[in-house]
Amino acid sequence: MAGDEETPPALILHHLPNFKLSIFALLRSKYTVLDPLDDPPHPSFPELSNAARLMLCAGPTPVTAAVLDRYPALECVVGSSAGINHFDVAACRSRRIRITCAGDSFSDDVADYAVGLAIDVLRRVSAADRFVRAGSWPVRREYGLGSKVSGKRVGIVGLGSIGSRIAKRFESFGCSIAYTSTKKKPNIPYTFHANAARLASNTDILIVCCALTDETRHLINTEVMATLGNSGIIVNVGRGALVDEKALVEMLVSGEIGGAGLDVFEHEPRVPRELFALDNVVLSPHHAVLTPDSLGAIEDLLLANIEAFFSNQPLKAEVQLEFAS
């Protein structure tokens, strides 16, 4: 059937068994979908996948060099995540495979959630809810005071699409904003610090929202957290491995840092059990990005990029890979 003008173009669907998007059905009506998890497999899977030019990577499913090797004609991977740390970017670059990501589809949701986690940790909202649900209010009447949010110094690690939105929100609380980033950004009114430790030493609320790369892995280490100190809190809505989790847990347990709001962890869905006993910690199952609204927006973006690719139109939210010429 290859070459038949009536045949819809083929695309590879790359996802984990438990990760499905509602557009999968729509895609099957418009394209020849090749899903290696299909049982039975597509009758022409071997030849079609050999010729397939596009892959849809749904969720944080690893796109390794070995995965890419299965599809010799691949030209583009359309991704559904904000981050691309699950991609072997070097392998994509060497094969000149283009990558798109979620762009800023999730940015508002993540920024909202980061602010919610910060208020929750400082003002102990989840702990208050636990206190009331346990029936403790009429009995003990006392409840640990939290800490004020307004006027605090917010330090943002990674002032991109998400970080800028977090900054804007905290400004309305009368908070001062500083950031660290690979380099100082032009025309930004916030204070720049050259590294995370310097930022932490001038920060009450440290928000971690940069991309995870080899350079940023464990960027928030013991030294940075010690500098933040016991009146500071950490909010991580980026990736778990941006923070040295073992050190984080130790310093939370010992009280060397003041608290943490964590949506991401190093070995998800595993969460260090020591954290379960702490009232100055808010734990969340990597859901900062997820609302029905943003899922709708991302599915629209995925569809638009798939259509754009097959009609030779520009892609949206394409990752700039700087292919060697």
Added chain:
Amino acid sequence: MAGDEETPPALILHHLPNFKLSIFALLRSKYTVLDPLDDPPHPSFPELSNAARLMLCAGPTPVTAAVLDRYPALECVVGSSAGINHFDVAACRSRRIRITCAGDSFSDDVADYAVGLAIDVLRRVSAADRFVRAGSWPVRREYGLGSKVSGKRVGIVGLGSIGSRIAKRFESFGCSIAYTSTKKKPNIPYTFHANAARLASNTDILIVCCALTDETRHLINTEVMATLGNSGIIVNVGRGALVDEKALVEMLVSGEIGGAGLDVFEHEPRVPRELFALDNVVLSPHHAVLTPDSLGAIEDLLLANIEAFFSNQPLKAEVQLEFAS
């Protein structure tokens, strides 16, 4: 001793046994403090309290006509709360007793907390924390999606010191702001609605933060909540009785309204147990006002007002009682 210029002026300390402020000790060093709860009582309590011109009312301790009758020379009650619903205002007015309140000492904290509760309810932060702490993440992996905060329509009941601060914060989330109030406020860019039902019909997040008076008791009734509907949520940081709590609980249980973040209740510290089973509800023990920072600010204000009164200086945060001339 009365009339002796060396005797520090007398003030009445009016508080519940379990409500103490750290300035009490300082007051005792500067004034003749008459505390009816002292055991043994002040040796000159009867005559000094007969002549006392000032009362410090600490916390939401009721100041009834009967309480006022015990102090015939009273000219002023310095209060520590933002609200004055625990005062018999008519009795104060008829005796021309001046009242001061917390003014805006707590406003930032309450506004911060209101925003935190709204994010928490919509994005299910406390429920997420419960989910993770219960160890459910690795087992179920699924977790109900919340609802987006950014861009929602926020309706504020009572656009005073607290309400305006809540509005400012939600603007930074790209939310539209509307309000209801006793009358339309001049030079305010937000949409005015003449009553709570009209506001609710144009609102996703209904924030209740007005004063509790005879007119506002059960202002948020079944009709208002039905208009808000099952995609709307209520955040109450005002007083429990502003909302018909029985109806609220029924409509939360039946799903007629979408959720609630409640810092206040009609019969505190009693919280309706039906709420304990709900994941779209966040419960808090009347702590929106309380941070160490705002406690410090309010104690400074109380001291300043007591000193101002005894030196015939203007009072701060005085409630305008419109005494009959």
